[in-house]
Amino acid sequence: MSEPIHIVCPQCEAVNRLALERLRDAPVCGKCAQALFTAKPLEADSARFGKHIARNDIPVLVDFWAEWCGPCKMMAPHFAQAAQRLEPRVRLLKVDTERNQDLAARFAIRSIPTLALFRGGSEIARQAGAMDAGRLVAWVESQLGQS
Template structure:
């Protein structure tokens, strides 16, 4: 067996070790026993954002959004649909830029919606503007191949 991947639980934020070949086997958290992947984006605050970005060994896609943003609300169902197709190979997060202005400022988010792909705790790609599910999936897959 190759080195296990570290996967942060979307429920209790515990870091779990999961064999790469077992990601699709519906793994559960060793601490809270809930599913590690549910096929939907995870809403995070600043602290949870940092933990998921820094401790997940799989790529993490973040939707920077705000409740008052019309295009953000329009893209939300497409982002959720993309989560169902990209997990368990990619973790999808949603970060409200109004509630987490520190993170939005740290990453220089100037327009929303903006999606950013992180690998190994580092941002590797960014795209501003609303996208449909197919475009989100294609964008992520092409960036993962390039990385």
């Protein structure tokens, strides 16, 4: 059995310890008993963003977007499809740059949509522009060295 990893609950934000081998076994939160993976992107404010980036031991893909952005709206269903394909290997977050201007400034988001991939609390890759689900999954997997 491998070293346990930490997964932040998408419902109650509790940090759960979990054996890596159990990721695909539909694990539930030890605090609220809800599913740790929902196959849906999570809306994130600054606090939720910080906790998921810092405490998840799996990579986190963030979609920086805005309600008024046409390409963002076009990409939204593709990002949701990517969540179905990437979880539980990757957690997906959506950050509205209008509501979370502090995060947009902190990460120097100059165009939207912008995808940022984090691992171990640090940004490891970034891609601006809308993508379909297939290209998005392929980009993430190439950045993580997976296929």
